[in-house]
Amino acid sequence: MAAPKVVVEAVEIDGNKIFVAGIADAGRKVRAYANEILLGDATTSPDGHFLVETSRDLPVGTYTVRVDALDAGGMKVVARATVPFEREPGETIAADGATIALIHAA
Numbered sequence: 105m106a107a108p109k110v111v112v113e114a115v116e117i118d119g120n121k122i123f124v125a126g127i128a129d130a131g132r133k134v135r136a137y138a139n140e141i142l143l144g145d146a147t148t149s150p151d152g153h154f155l156v157e158t159s160r161d162l163p164v165g166t167y168t169v170r171v172d173a174l175d176a177g178g179m180k181v182v183a184r185a186t187v188p189f190e191r192e193p194g195e196t197i198a199a200d201g202a203t204i205a206l207i208h209a210a
Contacts, residue, residue: 108182110173
């Protein structure tokens with residue numbers, strides 16, 4: 105049996121809207137954080153994709169987006185992925201894997 109997996113494919117922050125997308129084992133519950141701020145939970149689709157979408161005021165600063173893949177009971181972390189990024193004033197932040205792009209807001 106393969107080890108549990110989780111991958112953060114993209115992170116986007118636009119104002120107070122935050123999106124974290126990735127892949128994990130099909131049907132697995134995942135939980136996303138920005139530093140230690142809980143962003144939300146999702147369950148992966150049959151093809152293993154997930155999207156955590158939330159509205160949260162995230163101040164300017166340095167963050168690490170973390171996604172934990174949880175066990176069947178939703179209690180124990182079985183895999184983890186992280187993506188670092190810097191949020192600057194007046195910008196929309198998008199991170200793709202470990203690559204970070206700053207997109208100036210219009």
